[in-house]
Amino acid sequence: MTIDNDVRxxxxxxxxxxxGVADLSPAHDFILAQGGEVVAGYPRAVSVGIELLHDIVDQxxxxxxxxxxxxxxxxxxxxxNHRLDLIISRLGSFLQRLGYSAYPVPPSQRVDDERICxxxxxxxxxxxxxxxxxxxSCLLVTPEAGPRVRWATVLTDAxxxxxxxxxxxxxxxxxECVDICPVGAFTGEPFWxxxxxxxxxDAGKCDRYFDALEKKGRLPVCGMCLYVCPYGRERxx
Numbered sequence: 001m002t003i004d005n006d007v008r009x010x011x012x013x014x015x016x017x018x019x020g021v022a023d024l025s026p027a028h029d030f031i032l033a034q035g036g037e038v039v040a041g042y043p044r045a046v047s048v049g050i051e052l053l054h055d056i057v058d059q060x061x062x063x064x065x066x067x068x069x070x071x072x073x074x075x076x077x078x079x080x081n082h083r084l085d086l087i088i089s090r091l092g093s094f095l096q097r098l099g100y101s102a103y104p105v106p107p108s109q110r111v112d113d114e115r116i117c118x119x120x121x122x123x124x125x126x127x128x129x130x131x132x133x134x135x136x137s138c139l140l141v142t143p144e145a146g147p148r149v150r151w152a153t154v155l156t157d158a159x160x161x162x163x164x165x166x167x168x169x170x171x172x173x174x175x176e177c178v179d180i181c182p183v184g185a186f187t188g189e190p191f192w193x194x195x196x197x198x199x200x201x202d203a204g205k206c207d208r209y210f211d212a213l214e215k216k217g218r219l220p221v222c223g224m225c226l227y228v229c230p231y232g233r234e235r236x237x
Contacts, residue, residue, distance in 0.1 A: 003098065004161050010094055011048050014087040018049030018142065018149060020129025020163040027124060027193070035119040042103060042155035044162070045125040048087055049142075049149040052076050052226075057148055060227040069219040076150070076223070081107045084152035091154050100158040107152045122151035130164020134191035137177035137225035138201040141170070146232025147225070170231075177225035183209045186225070 004021075011019045022045045024031060032040035056075045059068045084107045092102035105125075109118040123140040126132055132142035132149075139147035169190055178186040185205040189195070197203070210220035226232065 003158060007046065007091065007094070007158075007160060010091060011046070011087060014090060015050065015083060016048040016087055017051040017145075018047070018126070018131055018151075020047045020126060020131045021045070021160045022047060022125050022128035022130075023162045024125075024128065024155075026166075027128060030124070030193075031120065034121065039103070039120050039155065042101070042157060044156055044158065044160055045129070046088075046091060046154040046156060046160065047122070047125040047129045047131060047151060048084065048091075048153070049126060049131065049151045050080050050083055051145045052080065052148040052150065054148065054232075057223070057227055057232070060221075060223050063221050063223070064218070066219070069221040072221050072223065073219050077108065080150045084150060088152045088154050095154070095156050095158050098158070100156055102158075103155040105153040105155065107150050120153060120155065122153045125153040126151050127166050129162070130167055133167045133169040133171075135169065135171050135177065135229065136175065136188055136190060136200065137181075137186055137229070138191075138197065139177075139226060139229075141229060141231055143167075143170075143231065146229040146234075148229075148232040174230065176228045176230065180224045180228045182222065182224065185209075 008019055024043060024045055028040055053075055056071055062068045088104035092104045095102040105120045105122060126140045127134055132140045135141040141147050142149055175188050178188040183205040185202050187200055189200045213220045
């Protein structure tokens with residue numbers, strides 16, 4: 001369909017490195033529990049991702065140095081988030097002009113401090129679109145760049161063609177992300193859709209770690225699970 005080509009072209013022209021369309025029906029109950037009826041009412045999601053700069057990510061073992069922390073915070077969060085926000089805003093407007101509903105989900109949006117989550121999981125959309133698998137770090141791992149990608153989503157009812165199926169995890173026995181975590185936030189359990197996040201990951205430990213860094217006057221930067229993943233390190237060199 002023309003709309004499929006138009007959407008893919010728009011996203012590519014705006015600088016996205018990854019693109020996919022997901023059928024959300026298999027995850028309806030999870031989406032409903034996290035975001036409510038409005039969010040769960042959309043049948044499809046357009047997932048877009050931007051690959052992080054590997055030279056920036058590769059400096060993370062020295063993140064206690066202010067320059068490294070500032071560069072990572074800027075280039076891996078502030079700048080990339082802004083670029084993704086612009087892409088999904090423009091895509092949402094494009095779909096709306098065609099008469100469809102569109103609900104952009106930004107790359108960083110916490111709406112629940114107790115559960116430490118957003119209104120919708122961007123990683124879930126990318127996974128359902130066939131762009132990667134959920135690793136033991138709860139990050140979306142792509143074959144091309146590992147977890148070194150940030151994601152955003154547009155929920156929609158536009159009749160877009162689904163691009164793929166959820167990818168089976170390829171982590172095997174690897175526990176590098178688990179072992180490197182400074183607060184032991186990961187259990188090492190593989191991803192299973194029926195399991196709650198807590199089976200794999202204690203988000204509160206990360207939250208408290210960032211709070212402690214800020215109290216010491218440091219930027220709340222970690223990213224070691226993202227840095228160490230072999231899929232990303234092979235790509236980054």
